[in-house]
Amino acid sequence: MRVLLIEDEPYLGQAVQEHVARGGHAVDWVQRLDEADAALRTVDYGVILLDLHLPDGRGLDLLRTLRRRGDKRPVIILTARDQIRDRIEGLNAGADDYLVKPFDLDELVARILAVARRYGGNPNPVVRVGEVEIDLADRHVRRDGRDVELTGREWAIVDQLARHPKATISKEQLEETLYAFGAEIESNAVEVYISRLRKKLGRDFIRTIRGLGYRLGG
Amino acid sequence: MRVLLIEDEPYLGQAVQEHVARGGHAVDWVQRLDEADAALRTVDYGVILLDLHLPDGRGLDLLRTLRRRGDKRPVIILTARDQIRDRIEGLNAGADDYLVKPFDLDELVARILAVARRYGGNPNPVVRVGEVEIDLADRHVRRDGRDVELTGREWAIVDQLARHPKATISKEQLEETLYAFGAEIESNAVEVYISRLRKKLGRDFIRTIRGLGYRLGG
DNA sequence: GACAATCTGACACCAGGCTGACTCGAAATC
DNA sequence: GATTTCGAGTCAGCCTGGTGTCAGATTGTC
Numbered sequence: 001m002r003v004l005l006i007e008d009e010p011y012l013g014q015a016v017q018e019h020v021a022r023g024g025h026a027v028d029w030v031q032r033l034d035e036a037d038a039a040l041r042t043v044d045y046g047v048i049l050l051d052l053h054l055p056d057g058r059g060l061d062l063l064r065t066l067r068r069r070g071d072k073r074p075v076i077i078l079t080a081r082d083q084i085r086d087r088i089e090g091l092n093a094g095a096d097d098y099l100v101k102p103f104d105l106d107e108l109v110a111r112i113l114a115v116a117r118r119y120g121g122n123p124n125p126v127v128r129v130g131e132v133e134i135d136l137a138d139r140h141v142r143r144d145g146r147d148v149e150l151t152g153r154e155w156a157i158v159d160q161l162a163r164h165p166k167a168t169i170s171k172e173q174l175e176e177t178l179y180a181f182g183a184e185i186e187s188n189a190v191e192v193y194i195s196r197l198r199k200k201l202g203r204d205f206i207r208t209i210r211g212l213g214y215r216l217g218g
Numbered sequence: 219m220r221v222l223l224i225e226d227e228p229y230l231g232q233a234v235q236e237h238v239a240r241g242g243h244a245v246d247w248v249q250r251l252d253e254a255d256a257a258l259r260t261v262d263y264g265v266i267l268l269d270l271h272l273p274d275g276r277g278l279d280l281l282r283t284l285r286r287r288g289d290k291r292p293v294i295i296l297t298a299r300d301q302i303r304d305r306i307e308g309l310n311a312g313a314d315d316y317l318v319k320p321f322d323l324d325e326l327v328a329r330i331l332a333v334a335r336r337y338g339g340n341p342n343p344v345v346r347v348g349e350v351e352i353d354l355a356d357r358h359v360r361r362d363g364r365d366v367e368l369t370g371r372e373w374a375i376v377d378q379l380a381r382h383p384k385a386t387i388s389k390e391q392l393e394e395t396l397y398a399f400g401a402e403i404e405s406n407a408v409e410v411y412i413s414r415l416r417k418k419l420g421r422d423f424i425r426t427i428r429g430l431g432y433r434l435g436g
Numbered sequence: 437g438a439c440a441a442t443c444t445g446a447c448a449c450c451a452g453g454c455t456g457a458c459t460c461g462a463a464a465t466c
Numbered sequence: 467g468a469t470t471t472c473g474a475g476t477c478a479g480c481c482t483g484g485t486g487t488c489a490g491a492t493t494g495t496c
Contacts, residue, residue, distance in 0.1 A: 038309060038316075041309055042309075042315060042316055151472085151473055151474085152473080152474095153473080153474070153475095154473095167356075168357075170324070170325075170328040171324060172322065172324055172325040172328045173328065186475095186476085187475060187476050187477075188453080188454085188475095188476085188477085189474080189475055189476080191452095191453060191454065191455085192454085192455075192474090192475075192476085193474095194453090194454085195453095195454060195455055195456095196455090198454090199455090208452095208453070208454090209367070210369070210452070210453075210482090210483065210484075211240075211241060211369075211370055211451095211452075211484085212357075213328075240451085240484095240485095369483085369484055369485085370484080370485095371484075371485070371486095372484095404486095404487085405486060405487050405488075406442080406443085406486095406487085406488090407485080407486055407487080409441095409442060409443065409444085410443085410444075410485090410486075410487085411485095412442090412443085413442090413443055413444050413445095414444090416443090416444095417444090426441095426442070426443090428441065428442075428493090428494065428495085429440095429441075429495095437496105438495100438496090439494105439495085439496090440493100440494090440495085440496105441492100441493080441494075441495095442491105442492080442493070442494090443490105443491080443492065443493085444489100444490095444491080444492090445488105445489095445490095445491095446487105446488090446489090447486105447487085447488090448485100448486095448487090449484105449485085449486090449487105450483105450484095450485090451482105451483100451484090451485100452481105452482085452483085452484095453480105453481085453482075453483095454479105454480080454481070454482090455478100455479095455480085455481100456477105456478100456479095456480105457476105457477090457478095458475105458476080458477080458478105459474100459475090459476080459477100460473105460474085460475085460476100461472105461473095461474090462471105462472090462473090462474100463470105463471085463472085463473100464469100464470080464471075464472095465468100465469080465470070465471085466467105466468085466469075466470090
């Protein structure tokens with residue numbers, strides 16, 4: 001999953017970026033609202049972390065604009081102000097969750113997962129592909145009833161494929177999920193992960209659509 | 219689908235043209251803004267790729283003119299400048315997506331498809347011919363309910379036929395879709411693809427109107 | 437029947453995809 | 467602090483499948 005962090009304090013921004021990235025998610029960190037707007041238009045984020053007071057405008061306005069456009073991607077508000085009034089205003093503007101600084105980084109990661117899960121809105125969080133069962137909420141994969149251990153990157157790929165069960169996901173989309181803006185990749189890493197997943201979960205678990213990408217199942 | 223590429227760097231231009239053509243689209247490549255303008259007035263492009271700094275004027279001006287005219291065809295900006303500020307300016311001028319050089323050619327193809335899909339807005343994206351169902355938005359073909367895999371070229375032909383369900387499309391028109399201006403073809407490639415499609419989708423899926431061309435259905 | 441248009445099986449080429457083996461670094465363990 | 471373990475990313479060589487070409491067969495038209 002890819003996360004957009006909108007936060008102008010350098011120290012906190014870096015800490016959040018590093019911590020969330022360690023959980024296997026790509027984090028794009030921008031410091032201004034117009035940068036955020038540009039990023040939101042071009043990248044498919046799973047969760048947006050929004051600081052409320054930024055140098056070039058109010059974070060709440062961005063949130064309202066987003067919702068007016070019909071954009072429903074989940075937003076978690078980060079703010080130093082500990083006012084009930086802000087909390088209400090934030091949630092009314094369409095935020096999905098709320099964290100007051102200073103917050104615990106592990107708690108932030110937990111909230112991100114919770115909110116993303118809710119947004120995924122999959123009424124059936126277990127996806128079945130042949131003899132493989134993917135439990136999106138629990139981060140579990142079973143093959144023939146037996147648990148299969150996946151690494152962080154492997155799961156990131158299974159997760160994205162399982163969230164769009166009938167769509168073809170391009171190699172670039174998978175790369176975008178795995179890596180943030182800066183960290184470019186110059187190899188066939190995605191192919192390698194696909195190969196590893198097939199070894200663990202069966203040859204037909206992931207199908208190649210040559211020139212276009214990958215999709216689940218046969 | 220036909221793509222207009224406005225790009226003055228010869229090396230990059232050729233690389234893009236070849237690569238996108240391989241994805242099953244015809245690419246017309248022009249190097250100046252006045253040529254671009256002429257092409258845009260006479261040809262029905264699905265996507266426009268626009269370099270921002272050209273020898274005879276600013277690419278952004280072309281984009282703004284286009285939008286002022288009410289032309290909504292999707293535009294993807296290509297630029298060497300890597301500033302979020304430029305990205306914002308481009309999107310504000312009416313661009314649909316934005317790529318910073320050097321970019322991955324596969325990623326470009328993915329963005330072209332994404333943008334074209336968003337723009338397509340076809341009120342009836344599913345065309346039915348006998349027992350065959352063509353999902354124009356999803357790039358899916360089903361026969362008797364079962365998915366049929368098509369290659370890039372095969373799909374390009376089905377796509378064009380399905381977009382004009384009652385028209386007869388000449389062999390030359392199909393060639394134009396498959397191959398760009400320069401890249402002439404010297405064989406019966408179109409006939410070969412028609413043959414392959416009939417094998418996959420049924421003898422009556424495409425009808426031959428001798429001396430004129432092809433059309434869908436019986 | 438003669439001629440042209442179209443069809444289709446076969447083939448060679450090559451870009452795209454696959455995968456085993458390797459290095460590197462971070463974390464865990466002793 | 468030293469050693470081991472393990473995941474991530476890179477690379478090279480192999481394999482596969484899409485593409486364009488051709489030749490001979492078939493079909494349609496006069």
